[in-house]
Amino acid sequence: MSHEADALGLPRGILAHHFSSLERQNEAMRLGMWLFLATEILLFAGLFTGYAVYRFQFPLAFQEASRHLNITLGTLNTVVLITSSFSVALSIFYARTDRPRAAALCLVVTLLFALAFLGVKAVEYAEHFHEHALPGKYYAYEAVKVPGAAMFYTLYFLMTGLHGVHVVAGMSVLSWLLWRTLQGRYSSRYYTGLEMGGLYWHLVDLVWIFLYPLLYLI
């Protein structure tokens, strides 16, 4: 059985026994990750479908309710998330070019941005709680009393909530990757793990790119 892990000076266990080469294995990992991302996309698709249907049924309520969200905070969060995506991309780039310290630094920046995102989101949520702009049966927002507004907030909380869960999941993945990076596991020879984590984080960003206009802008 040819085994390259040792020859490349990589840590044990990187190349599994049933793959003929590391290249093959990386390809498998990448494809597997993309398939997983596809499932994530379809997971969110359910909520987007709900959004599309109810927006079609209650166009005015959605516009009205959307105007009462804090667009400044929404935009701020968009910028925060885009930047964090950028820093993850940079981190992979640095790992690829054998600059592990820079890579780690980028991950730290990403994590900080992610925290900032959650912080801003928390502020927004607190505001909604304060105004009773809550989903479903808890809806008692004085400012918007159009039928369908409660549905907007249901979708708002489900979508941002699910997205928030993904942000938290992404943060834990990135923290783990940060630890591995600091251990010096990723280099130009092997950086697939980091790349996978990065892909996940980009997906979180991707979902937000759609949530932002749908919830805040129209």
Place this chain on the structure above:
Amino acid sequence: MAESATPSSKPDADHQPHPSHSAVPYLVVWLALLGLTALTYITGSMHLGAWALPVALTIATAKSALVAVIFMHLNESSGATRLVFATALVFVALLIFFTVADVATRFKLATPAGAPFGTERSQPEGLLENQVPDE
């Protein structure tokens, strides 16, 4: 795992089919994303009416395309990965299209103005004339 490893003489370059030598593309994409965010913010606050949604979605699509192609390296991925991504998007489109098409083409009385209305758990508000009488 396997102890019986035999040395391999394959060159390292094999493991990096597409080494990228510069971070500039990432920076450019980042700036573009920020620019597009600003653009969508501005168009969003212009209250474009019927055009608001298509404009916002077009910009969002452009942004996500940038993220997917450059940040997520779809440009250097294998065909299979691209196909996976494309298929997922096709199915999302299908799901949304047929579901919305249903709502959009129902007979016009299906959800009369004033809905939500009468179920056991919430008393009717804004009933229509000729509505099914309650007991």
Place this chain on the structure above:
Amino acid sequence: MRLSETTDSLAGAPPLETLNYLTDGTTVMSWVNTRDHKRVGVMFLAAVLVAFFLGGLFALTLRMKLLQPGPFLMDALSYNRLFTLHGVVMIFLFLIPAIPGAFGNFMVPLMIGARDVAFPRLNLASFYLYLLGAAIAIWGMVHGGADTGWTFYTPYSSTTPTQVLPILLGVFVLGFSSILTGLNFIVTVHTLRAPGLNWMRMPLFVWGIYGTSIIQVLATPVLGITVLIVAVERFAGFGMFDPARGGDPVLYQHMFWFYSHPAVYIMVLPAMGVISETVCTFSRKNPFGYRAIALSSLGIAFVGFFTWGHHLFVAGQSTFDAGAFGLLSMLVGIFTAIKVFNWVGTMYRGAIKFTTPFAYICGFLYFIVFGGMTGIALATTSLDIHWHDTYFVVAHFHFIMVGASVMAFLAALHYWFPKMFGKTYSEGWGLVAAALIILGFNATFVPQFLLGNYGMPRRYYQYPDHFQALNVASTAGSTLLGFGFLIILIYLVIALRWGARCTQNPWGSKGFEWLSASPPPTHNFDEIPTITQMPHDYRTHEPPGVIRVS
């Protein structure tokens, strides 16, 4: 660790009876913590069989109740819970994981000449997620059960006081298990094929599993989010589908069937794969129209996603959607038709041997044509109006699920039993059981078609008296069916314990999975074979792959 042992043992002259995957490590931990796709497959097989007998027991109890039109044996609530459990157990715990989980896991790497699936740990995780999901669901059943039917239609499911939440949660977790299985297979097929095994040489079972996996990966998440929303609606009152808040119960149905219609193909595509393999082996013949059978698997996987709306013809869906879905549904039938004709074609000028698996193939062919065409009939918009939600649907559904999937599952079980365990079973009892099952199946479900025509809605605890005769007939048939399964259970257990040792390739098959020993060693192949032929090339006696000379 295990691997190094086996490679070491290969260094010397291989002993006659080398360790196989069953004997290589016999501690409980060596099973619980295994990475071996074959062991995961066997564990899946054991689990789905338990589920199958549980679900079968529920079904028999239901049929017993239906002997009488009035209250009998149990009250309405118990009846409603029981059919829900029957549905949930059979669909989520048996049909969906059965062939991919058990035989897919076992056979796909062997068939493509790989040592394992791409992500062995994920594979094991998928099994444990299955167990976890099953445990949660069964916990819910023990603590009251749900009475929603396996479809969980809102707003009934969000308002009924029964234990819907744990069952929904169980389904959610099972969905993840299914996704991981599918994801693993896709990557395995893409990256681990043996040299020489290009796409157009891939065994048809692998094509079937590959198509299935696409559906598992792309459809299951939608079910996940849907049941999640219903769960949130139940415990937090978010009201996404709640009509009282402007919610649309039909939206739930769209989202549910976006998964659950393709899910039917999750259950039937692997079955078709099994038939493609077995029909070749027992006809000793190359597949007639290999390309057509292979690509129609992808066709079904793809078009299966466009047709969910035919479950909503009377549900208040718009006429436009009904037309679109009705038209698209016709296309799915075509792919199945292509397969059926090509299977029959495979027998042409073959050398057919009538064995137990072949008996199931014959049953399968008849049932899938009848079940499939009644499916098309149901998708014929206006005919559906009378049949919708009646026993006609129940009968059609069971023709596909039992008549096709379970028949193929049994064919696979008998066909691969020697491969998996190295033992032979009693052919005589096998044929007796097959005859009993095919007969009992017809006796159970043909009356149900007639009941549907007669107008008996499904999920009826009590029914108008004039439906009784047909119900009694159906119950009588189900008893036969039950006996058939019992016989299989008995002789397979006996074979497992006392059966004669079989040769490496008892059927004389040229499927690639028979290239390895039976039962296979842990690492499958000493040397990865280079595939030189199409599968099932019976022109010569040469094995389909040669060992690479390095």
Place this chain on the structure above:
Amino acid sequence: MNDFLRRMLFLPEQASTFARDLDRLHFFVILTTFVMSFLVGTTAILFFVRFRRRSETQTTPHIEPPMWLEALFVTIPLSFFLLWFFVGFNEFVRQQTPPADAMDVYVMGKKWMWKFAYPDGPNAINVLRVPAGRNVRLLMTSRDVIHSFYVPEFRIKKDVLPGRYTDQWFNAVAPGRFQILCAEYCGAGHSVMRGEVIVMKPEEYETWLALQKRGALASRQDGSPTEIEGTPALGNLVEQGKRVAAEKGCLKCHSIDGTRHIGPTWLDLYHRRERLTTGAFIDADEAYLTRSMMDPAAEIVDGYQPVMPGYEGKLTAPETSALVEYIKSLQSDAVRTGPSEGPSYAPLRNN
């Protein structure tokens, strides 16, 4: 031929204008299905007989189907399927498009009963009366969960959804009585959520309708309860009892129109001779009615499950007596016309 096939396939009688056309398509489809599965099955058996394995080392030739054969495999079934679709969809569109001259009946599904209301006419529970030979459109909604309105003899079925309307039309060809079934699973009473369509001769229908309207007006003059919240109901005991019955959920299990439900119907219950599960007979007098509210499990009427919760402490004394009065008032010698011995109608909307 039509009748023969219909009976062979256990199809119910053809009582609406749709039925015959649909059945014709049905016969075509089912016969094709039979022929196809028979052909496939027989071919397989023939091949088995003809191409049995003769020796264990037999080899076989490699056969690939010619392109035209694969094309045939596609086009033959496809043309059949498309034919079915176009014929079927044509019929479907006809069924989904109510004619402009159709008379409206409002239908409401509710666990577990059907309510029918005619525009400015009477309303009814579980019995739908329609004139023969006239287009009728049902405008349907539900109060709780999804139900489905199904009349097998008419070949019509449509889900009844909470929160929105669905519609369904039909034209019954001749007078007769047909069962309405609920086809969408809706809980414990799903299988007994049955009603009846009574198709009447047009002139009988008109007479009935006129009578109903008069009766409805008369009952309206009885005075309706005051609707000021928080004040005790001013109506008489019967009215109070009716309200209590609705509020306490009695009517979820007991019908007031004679239909069998989870519990015995209240119609004509007072002084009814009931057989208990013990085999004994009792007279349903005031004492029994009260007892069975407080401790229902003690004396269960034969054929019913002991599912009713005790209302001891949950009903005040005035409420109990109001309920008893209400039950006493439910006597079936109210308005009853037409050929049916079916249940009578609940009074018009009065709240």
